[in-house]
Amino acid sequence: xxxxxxxxxxxxxxxxxxxxxxxxxxxxxxxxxxxxxxxxxxxxxxxxxxxxxxxxxxxxxxxxxxxxxxxxxxxxxxxxxxxxxxxxxxxxxxxxxxxxxxxxxxxxxxxxxxxxxxxxxxxxxxxxxxxxxxxxxxxxxxxxxxxxxxxxxxxxxxxxxxxxxxxxxxxxxxxxxxxxxxxxxxxxxxxxxxxxxxxxxxxxxxxxxxxxxxxxxxxxxxxxxxxxxxxxxxxxxxxxxxxxxxxxxxxxxxxxxxxxx
Amino acid sequence: xxxxxxxxxxxxxxxxxxxxxxxxxxxxxxxxxxxxxxxxxxxxxxxxxxxxxxxxxxxxxxxxxxxxxxxxxxxxxxxxxxxxxxxxxxxxxxxxxxxxxxxxxxxxxxxxxxxxxxxxxxxxxxxxxxxxxxxxxxxxxxxxxxxxxxxxxxxxxxxxxxxxxxxxxxxxxxxxxxxxxxxxxxxxxxxxxxxxxxxxxxxxxxxxxxxxxxxxxxxxxxxxxxxxxxxxxxxxxxxxxxxxxxxxxxxxxxxxxxxxx
Amino acid sequence: xxxxxxxxxxxxxxxxxxxxxxxxxxxxxxxxxxxxxxxxxxxxxxxxxxxxxxxxxxxxxxxxxxxxxxxxxxxxxxxxxxxxxxxxxxxxxxxxxxxxxxxxxxxxxxxxxxxxxxxxxxxxxxxxxxxxxxxxxxxxxxxxxxxxxxxxxxxxxxxxxxxxxxxxxxxxxxxxxxxxxxxxxxxxxxxxxxxxxxxxxxxxxxxxxxxxxxxxxxxxxxxxxxxxxxxxxxxxxxxxxxxxxxxxxxxxxxxxxxxxx
Numbered sequence: 001x002x003x004x005x006x007x008x009x010x011x012x013x014x015x016x017x018x019x020x021x022x023x024x025x026x027x028x029x030x031x032x033x034x035x036x037x038x039x040x041x042x043x044x045x046x047x048x049x050x051x052x053x054x055x056x057x058x059x060x061x062x063x064x065x066x067x068x069x070x071x072x073x074x075x076x077x078x079x080x081x082x083x084x085x086x087x088x089x090x091x092x093x094x095x096x097x098x099x100x101x102x103x104x105x106x107x108x109x110x111x112x113x114x115x116x117x118x119x120x121x122x123x124x125x126x127x128x129x130x131x132x133x134x135x136x137x138x139x140x141x142x143x144x145x146x147x148x149x150x151x152x153x154x155x156x157x158x159x160x161x162x163x164x165x166x167x168x169x170x171x172x173x174x175x176x177x178x179x180x181x182x183x184x185x186x187x188x189x190x191x192x193x194x195x196x197x198x199x200x201x202x203x204x205x206x207x208x209x210x211x212x213x214x215x216x217x218x219x220x221x222x223x224x225x226x227x228x229x230x231x232x233x234x235x236x237x238x239x240x241x242x243x244x245x246x247x248x249x250x251x252x253x254x255x256x257x258x259x260x261x
Numbered sequence: 262x263x264x265x266x267x268x269x270x271x272x273x274x275x276x277x278x279x280x281x282x283x284x285x286x287x288x289x290x291x292x293x294x295x296x297x298x299x300x301x302x303x304x305x306x307x308x309x310x311x312x313x314x315x316x317x318x319x320x321x322x323x324x325x326x327x328x329x330x331x332x333x334x335x336x337x338x339x340x341x342x343x344x345x346x347x348x349x350x351x352x353x354x355x356x357x358x359x360x361x362x363x364x365x366x367x368x369x370x371x372x373x374x375x376x377x378x379x380x381x382x383x384x385x386x387x388x389x390x391x392x393x394x395x396x397x398x399x400x401x402x403x404x405x406x407x408x409x410x411x412x413x414x415x416x417x418x419x420x421x422x423x424x425x426x427x428x429x430x431x432x433x434x435x436x437x438x439x440x441x442x443x444x445x446x447x448x449x450x451x452x453x454x455x456x457x458x459x460x461x462x463x464x465x466x467x468x469x470x471x472x473x474x475x476x477x478x479x480x481x482x483x484x485x486x487x488x489x490x491x492x493x494x495x496x497x498x499x500x501x502x503x504x505x506x507x508x509x510x511x512x513x514x515x516x517x518x519x520x521x522x
Numbered sequence: 523x524x525x526x527x528x529x530x531x532x533x534x535x536x537x538x539x540x541x542x543x544x545x546x547x548x549x550x551x552x553x554x555x556x557x558x559x560x561x562x563x564x565x566x567x568x569x570x571x572x573x574x575x576x577x578x579x580x581x582x583x584x585x586x587x588x589x590x591x592x593x594x595x596x597x598x599x600x601x602x603x604x605x606x607x608x609x610x611x612x613x614x615x616x617x618x619x620x621x622x623x624x625x626x627x628x629x630x631x632x633x634x635x636x637x638x639x640x641x642x643x644x645x646x647x648x649x650x651x652x653x654x655x656x657x658x659x660x661x662x663x664x665x666x667x668x669x670x671x672x673x674x675x676x677x678x679x680x681x682x683x684x685x686x687x688x689x690x691x692x693x694x695x696x697x698x699x700x701x702x703x704x705x706x707x708x709x710x711x712x713x714x715x716x717x718x719x720x721x722x723x724x725x726x727x728x729x730x731x732x733x734x735x736x737x738x739x740x741x742x743x744x745x746x747x748x749x750x751x752x753x754x755x756x757x758x759x760x761x762x763x764x765x766x767x768x769x770x771x772x773x774x775x776x777x778x779x780x781x782x783x
Contacts, residue, residue, distance in 0.1 A: 002264065002292050003524065007281070013702035014275050014536050015563030017578040017752075020529070023558055024582025031524050031584060035558070036284055036296070041276030044703055045761070056278040060285025060391070062292060073761065076736025125736035126758075127751035130582070180274035181305055214337025214386035229388035230278075236387075239306070239334065263525065263553050268542070275536050297545050297557070302537030317539040321546025321652070323553060441535035442566055475598025475647035490649035491539075497648075500567070500595065 003032030004141035005065040009053060010129065011042040012070070018127065022068075022134045025120060029138035036061075045073040047098050047160050048250070052177045052185060055101045056230040058089060066141040067102075069093035070133055076125035081113035081132055082156055085146050092137040094128070100159025111150035118149060164188045166196055175204075175235065175252040182241025186254050188233040197258030204235050204254050205246060215239075225254075264293030265402035266326040270314060271390065272303040273331070279388065283329075283395045286381060290399035297322075306334040308359050308421050309511075313438045313446065316362045317491040319350060327402040328363075330354035331394055337386035342374035342393055343417055346407050353398040355389070361420025372411035379410060425449045427457055436465075436496065436513040443502025447515050449494040458519030465496050465515050466507060476500075486515075525554030526663035527587040531575055532651065533564040534592070540649065544590075544656045547642060551660035558583075567595040569620050569682050570772070574699045574707060577623045578752040580611060588663040589624075591615035592655055598647035603635035603654055604678055607668050614659040616650070622681025633672035640671060686710045688718055697726075697757065697774040704763020708776050710755040719780030726757050726776050727768060737761075747776075 006026055012018040019040050026033050038057050042049045050071040058067050072079075072094045080095035086105035093099050095112075102108060113136050116123075123131040136149050164173035164187045173188035193200055202209055202225040210224045218224040218238035223245050228234030233254060235242045243249050267287055273279040280301050287294050299318050303310045311332040319328050333340075333355045341356035347366035354360050356373075363369055374397050377384075381392040397410050425434035425448045434449035454461050463470055463486040471485045479485040479499035484506050489495030494515060496503045504510050528548055534540040541562050548555050560579050564571045572593040580589050594601075594616045602617035608627035615621050617634075624630055635658050638645075645653040658671050686695035686709045695710035715722055724731055724747040732746045740746040740760035745767050750756030755776060757764045765771050 005288060013563075015559070015561030016702060017561065017575045018701070020558070020560040020575075020579040021582045021751075024579060024584070024587075027527060027558070028582070028584045036281070036288070037276075038281040039276030039278065041274075053278045053281075057281040057285060060282045060289070062285070062289045065285075074738065077738035124749070124751035126748065126756075130751065179279070180277060216335065216338035226387065227385070229282075229385035229391065234387070266549060297542070297549070298537075299542040300537030300539065302535075314539045314542075318542040318546060321543040321550070323546070323550045326546075440540070441538060477596065477599035487648065488646070490543075490646035490652065495648070 003034050004030065005034050005036060005061060006137055006141050007036045007038045007061060007065060007067045008040070009038040009042070009050060009067065010040045010070045011044050011046065011050070012040045012129070014040050016040060018129065021130045025130050025134040026138050029135055030142050033138065033141055042071055045071065047071055047096055049177060050098045051100050051159055051161050054098075056185075058091070058101065059087060061089070063088035066090040066092065066137050068133055068137045069098050070129040071098050072096070072128060075128050081128065083111050083113060083136060083140060083146055083149055084156075085109045090140050090146075092133050092140065095157050097157045097160035099156070100161065103156055103158055109146055110153055110156045111146050112153045113150045115150060161187060166192065169197070170255060170257045171196065173233070173254045173256075175249055175254060178243040178249045182237065182243040182245075183228075184235040184242045184246075184249060184252070185228050185230060186233045186235065188254060188256060190227040190231055190233055193233065193256055197256065199259045200256045201259050202233065202254060202256045205252050209235070264295050265291065266295050266297060266322060267398055267402050268297045268299045268322060268326060268328045269301070270299040270303070270311060270328065271301045271331045272305050272307065272311070273301045273390070275301050277301060279390065282391045286391050286395040287399050290396055291403050294399065294402060303332055306332065308332055308357055310438060311359045312361050312420055312422050315359075317446075319352070319362065320348060322350070324349035327351040327353065327398050329394055329398045330359050331390040332359050333357070333389060336389050342389065344372050344374060344397060344401060344407055344410055345417075346370045351401050351407075353394050353401065356418050358418045358421035360417070361422065364417055364419055370407055371414055371417045372407050373414045374411045376411060422448060427453065430458070431516060431518045432457065434494070434515045434517075436510055436515060439504040439510045443498065443504040443506075444489075445496040445503045445507075445510060445513070446489050446491060447494045447496065449515060449517060451488040451492055451494055454494065454517055458517065460520045461517045462520050463494065463515060463517045466513050470496070525556050526552065527556050527558060527583060528659055528663050529558045529560045529583060529587060529589045530562070531560040531564070531572060531589065532562045532592045533566050533568060533572070534562045534651070536562050538562060540651065543652045547652050547656040548660050551657055552664050555660065555663055564593055567593065569593055569618055571699060572620045573622050573681055573683050576620075578707075580613070580623065581609060583611070585610035588612040588614065588659050590655055590659045591620050592651040593620050594618070594650060597650050603650065603658075605633050605635060605658060605662060605668055605671055606678075607631045612662050614655050614662065617679050619679045619682035621678070622683065625678055625680055631668055632675055632678045633668050634675045635672045637671060683709060688714065691719070692777060692779045693718065695755070695776045695778075697771055697776060700765040700771045704759065704765040704767075705750075706757040706764045706768075706771060706774070707750050707752060708755045708757065710776060710778060712749040712753055712755055715755065715778055719778065721781045722778045723781050724755065724776060724778045727774050731757070
């Protein structure tokens with residue numbers, strides 16, 4: 001039987017010595033662990049970017065996976081450290097919103113990582129990823145119960161992502177992030193749009209846009225919307241960059257109006 | 262016995278959430294799979310770069326390895342999806358030339374991935390890497406036969422790389438790509454040059470260049486040619502960048518003239 | 523029991539085809555090997571950067587790990603190839619100082635890799651990482667003794683890093699490298715500073731700086747020193763970049779003066 005899966009999502013930078021140290025600690029604590037890099041290229045200290053990444057990736061992994069998420073501008077301050085269990089997955093990271101996607105799942109359980117005997121000592125006050133989060137993640141991946149790593153809490157910091165607003169006949173959201181191709185993801189769930197409005201039309205930054213099924217259906221250079229592969233409305237340009245086309249990314253307003261009845 | 266090896270070669274960008282999703286799907290379908298990143302840093306939509314990468318790396322891996330290659334500008338259009346078996350390796354990717362290196366091997370077998378029951382549903386029309394190629398790659402790595410994943414075809418899209426031309430006493434080729442050091446690889450196989458001409462002399466962009474055995478044999482700053490580690494003629498500058506020296510990369514003409522008889 | 527761990531530290535560039543070839547060779551020679559990327563993003567030919575990276579990462583890994591380190595500007599010249607055993611770890615790399623951290627450990631054993639029968643043939647004179655270091659690293663990870671891969675030597679190239687100087691009441695060192703956040707690491711060990719001086723005060727580039735326990739203790743924008751997570755004095759700016767603040771990195775002088783008696 002293959003060893004426990006632990007994924008890593010950080011802003012340490014690809015090829016950072018910090019990532020290697022975290023891996024060394026994980027493998028020292030749990031030699032059978034199988035490590036998967038989600039990304040280390042998140043913009044430094046960008047909690048929202050980490051949330052968007054986690055939203056798109058966490059639930060593709062097998063049940064039982066442990067997701068270690070370290071974007072931690074408040075390292076060494078009084079911010080708490082969390083473990084969350086939701087939808088058969090375990091999440092470990094700082095209490096700064098970065099685990100918001102996990103916390104928002106129905107039935108999510110949350111504990112405050114308040115058992116120093118589980119940490120790696122001395123705990124470097126600048127590197128909880130290595131000395132606090134990694135050892136606890138290894139213990140949880142090895143089978144420790146959530147109750148054994150900390151006290152249950154109910155006031156964890158929720159997602160920092162702006163929520164979409166759904167009204168009777170329209171929904172308002174915004175662009176959250178761009179991928180390397182310049183495609184833009186938003187906070188508007190395609191399933192929810194369909195449930196609420198049946199059919200609908202989108203405008204981005206005030207401009208009505210065509211809906212396409214895939215990039216190939218768009219005309220070259222046209223800005224279009226489509227159902228993104230992560231289940232959220234996506235803004236794209238065929239063989240081009242929607243991010244460049246719009247000149248900015250985060251916060252670009254997106255409106256969807258039901259075209260039924 | 263260690264689990265099946267699956268390598269990943271894409272233009273998704275290092276640290277892309279798309280890569281993580283593909284890995285999650287592979288590990289969900291085949292928990293014993295061992296994943297190796299070849300690269301995710303190919304220039305976006307650059308089929309030729311993917312081919313050069315695959316040419317240099319695929320056959321270093323153990324027999325039985327499955328190579329998943331996703332550079333797929335036509336995702337969601339009518340382009341077919343392929344699996345190829347050649348030289349004891351399996352290749353999975355779009356029918357756009359990206360698997361040209363595999364197709365060119367003697368005895369290569371090719372099928373069109375036309376069995377939707379093997380895909381992950383719903384298939385996102387913008388992300389066949391996750392929903393079509395990854396599940397099929399996992400099945401093939403798990404032991405499914407090529408015949409079980411699609412219908413045999415003979416008209417797959419061949420390599421997009423320009424071929425070298427070999428004449429009686431000379432060969433003409435060109436630069437295909439640069440590595441991070443600025444060393445340039447070409448389409449002129451060193452083995453074939455030796456077989457055809459015994460000894461030979463090279464000129465690059467019209468300038469005759471010295472042949473060296475290794476970088477250390479060159480004078481600092483001199484542009485030289487040598488046998489690249491991938492078996493193709495390489496253009497290099499000792500402790501410098503041939504790419505910068507020439508001011509461009511792809512398409513720089515390279516001529517080799519037999520210096521025997 | 524999980525397979526042998528082999529880490530990879532190179533300047534090949536993330537997503538380089540060279541890295542994939544090395545991995546292919548390692549996995550072909552030792553199918554049970556578990557590979558961990560430390561970094562492939564070291565600046566090209568930067569031996570000192572590799573040393574700083576190795577210093578911070580090597581000893582986080584489990585005992586028995588094999589560290590393959592290839593920053594090798596002299597590839598193909600007469601520079602020797604080494605394997606070193608120290609503190610329960612094995613290191614393999616060129617004899618150019620890159621293994622200086624391993625060599626400096628008490629009781630380190632060193633051999634010259636002079637057994638061509640262990641190499642992958644033909645040995646590309648430009649790619650000893652793949653054809654010489656990787657096969658030997660695989661053999662050592664598989665259990666071969668150091669004596670079986672080469673002749674013992676005592677004149678290996680030591681570290682290229684500038685040593686700190688400790689005097690009776692002060693120590694002089696310098697900045698060695700920056701991380702992606704712009705935090706600067708130095709050659710002044712915090713443990714040694716405490717042993718020598720008890721309490722002490724630091725100045726960087728001639729300016730006395732405040733000592734903090736963690737980033738959060740600093741005022742925003744202030745340049746401070748703190749104990750780095752790798753055990754060395756670190757220069758940092760809270761929510762900012764010390765590298766940008768100082769305008770340079772390597773060689774910035776750092777002085778510590780005992781403030782006791």
